[in-house]
Amino acid sequence: ILNVEQSPQSLHVQEGDSTNFTCSFPSSNFYALHWYRWETAKSPEALFVMTLNGDEKKKGRISATLNTKEGYSYLYIKGSQPEDSATYLCAFTAGNMLTFGGGTRLMVKP
Amino acid sequence: DAGVIQSPRHEVTEMGQEVTLRCKPISGHNSLFWYRQTMMRGLELLIYFNNNVPIDDSGMPEDRFSAKMPNASFSTLKIQPSEPRDSAVYFCASSLRTSTIYEQYFGPGTRLTVT
Numbered sequence: 001i002l003n004v005e006q007s008p009q010s011l012h013v014q015e016g017d018s019t020n021f022t023c024s025f026p027s028s029n030f031y032a033l034h035w036y037r038w039e040t041a042k043s044p045e046a047l048f049v050m051t052l053n054g055d056e057k058k059k060g061r062i063s064a065t066l067n068t069k070e071g072y073s074y075l076y077i078k079g080s081q082p083e084d085s086a087t088y089l090c091a092f093t094a095g096n097m098l099t100f101g102g103g104t105r106l107m108v109k110p
Numbered sequence: 111d112a113g114v115i116q117s118p119r120h121e122v123t124e125m126g127q128e129v130t131l132r133c134k135p136i137s138g139h140n141s142l143f144w145y146r147q148t149m150m151r152g153l154e155l156l157i158y159f160n161n162n163v164p165i166d167d168s169g170m171p172e173d174r175f176s177a178k179m180p181n182a183s184f185s186t187l188k189i190q191p192s193e194p195r196d197s198a199v200y201f202c203a204s205s206l207r208t209s210t211i212y213e214q215y216f217g218p219g220t221r222l223t224v225t
Binding site for chain 1: 153212216219
């Protein structure tokens with residue numbers, strides 16, 4: 001069983017605030033790190049897949065970085081909007097194993 | 111493409127009954143995943159198939175659970191007999207896996223309630 005941890009578990013911010021959260025994963029036998037966005041009553045939606053140490057990905061106001069040597073990834077949201085409210089999941093793959101973290105639930109208040 | 115299709119969307123059944131959940135992956139995808147989401151355990155991978163072959167079923171809770179993928183366009187997850195603790199949302203996802211790098215596309219889920 002691979003231990004993938006996300007922090008914080010939940011986060012409340014005001015519209016316009018920038019925010020970030022963390023995904024920690026085992027640094028050995030790393031293959032890929034995924035980020036998903038999961039809105040309530042919908043299905044998880046892929047945001048990024050990262051494979052190389054130092055990778056940075058960006059999609060609009062959302063970006064992510066990867067450090068495979070120390071086993072963490074950050075997800076940043078710049079200028080949060082109410083529509084960013086969702087649970088953000090990371091998933092770690094090593095070999096044939098895929099493990100999701102518990103998610104960070106983000107609530108953006110207008 | 112219609113995306114990943116799951117049926118039924120909601121299932122209510124009594125304890126002891128057999129439950130079959132169905133999934134149609136995105137055409138052309140070669141990997142299929144079954145997940146269970148509960149409040150206590152979050153999103154858990156139950157089993158996944160690559161080219162219709164089960165690769166990792168270590169997440170399947172117990173012998174009451176079984177999954178099949180008879181062809182590239184269809185998979186089932188069966189629970190027999192069902193128990194109240196099986197109540198959860200079951201997601202199916204598919205991906206085009208050419209290496210270990212693959213984005214998964216999730217279906218809408220099946221909400222199962224066992225009374």
